């Protein structure tokens with residue numbers, strides 16, 4: 137396909153705090169569409185709400201876009217710098233008789249500028265995702281475009297800026313469908329070409345309600361902080377409402393770009409599935425090169441007490457052992473048992489697996505057997521199986537009590553591999569401590 141340089145799309149967030157995944161998904165779909173078409177992806181900051189558009193809110197938008205690799209192709213346009221152009225457009229409408237002034241509600245605060253909705257004709261447009269959408273003429277009312285204090289209203293600013301930026305396709309959440317009927321009327325009144333529209337379905341929770349923070353992590357910053365990998369979140373959100381038309385679920389950015397079309401965006405709501413995202417994230421982490429994984433894990437870990445100088449070689453070994461099982465980089469925080477002298481025992485795990493009749497005796501028997509064999513995979517395994525057989529337990533039954541004794545938690549790599557990395561002395565010391573002090 138020849139690059140279509142005339143395709144211009146934009147992400148137009150109103151920075152009001154943290155960046156919701158629904159918003160960033162709109163940015164991703166705009167970005168994918170622009171890249172697929174060989175067009176341009178732009179950013180407009182709709183920062184006219186002076187109270188909510190704080191520097192922190194703007195920083196959150198920029199950080200989220202940067203983290204996800206959503207670089208705009210031109211410098212961002214700040215809507216707050218465009219007031220004169222918005223007012224000029226309102227003047228133009230006034231002088232053409234397409235708007236009028238009125239002291240709305242007779243408050244005495246001064247006149248608003250009101251846009252005159254064309255009477256008598258139904259409004260309709262072909263949404264690329266939702267198909268033909270119609271609104272009856274009698275349901276379309278005149279509306280304010282400039283407030284009595286002289287500030288332009290969202291509808292006017294949004295349309296005037298889209299015209300200014302040469303936007304050809306407006307891809308945004310379907311909470312804007314109602315606005316679009318007004319926006320189309322404004323485009324026509326201003327003598328501009330109406331762009332194509334693609335309204336994205338809502339992201340919902342398991343009950344079909346808009347997905348919010350109450351349902352789980354909902355902001356881009358949360359996912360970053362919790363150790364999700366940017367490419368995995370990008371991939372997951374791309375598939376939230378869109379599919380490549382086959383059953384691929386793990387796609388590179390290039391594959392997503394190649395396959396992306398707006399026609400294949402579903403018109404029904406998309407359900408957020410955190411488990412699926414976490415699973416996909418684990419696959420991304422598992423697929424990284426060992427060196428890249430170590431870099432990412434180390435960057436995430438920072439420099440906590442347990443990872444002091446001299447522990448780098450061990451950190452590499454632990455990375456190799458646990459990479460394929462890591463779901464999010466935050467799992468790194470559980471790795472302390474490889475570095476501290478003793479594990480931090482999780483009370484729930486201790487209660488469930490160690491505080492039981494006979495466990496201490498079995499662990500002691502295992503320690504005895506370990507003491508007299510070599511410390512390699514097969515010897516450890518045989519000692520474990522022998523201790524189980526002696527206690528009349530089924531094979532594998534001692535794995536979890538042993539795991540909790542040496543790591544303090546219930547998840548991790550294979551039990552023998554974990555012991556090998558910890559080393560014989562440490563394993564024996566921990567098992568003995570557990571058998572003596574923690575078992576029932």
Ligand code: GLU
Nearest residue numbers: 148149150182294307308
């Ligand atoms: N600032 C609006 C929003 O974030 C813009 C919508 C749009 O036209 O993309 O909902």
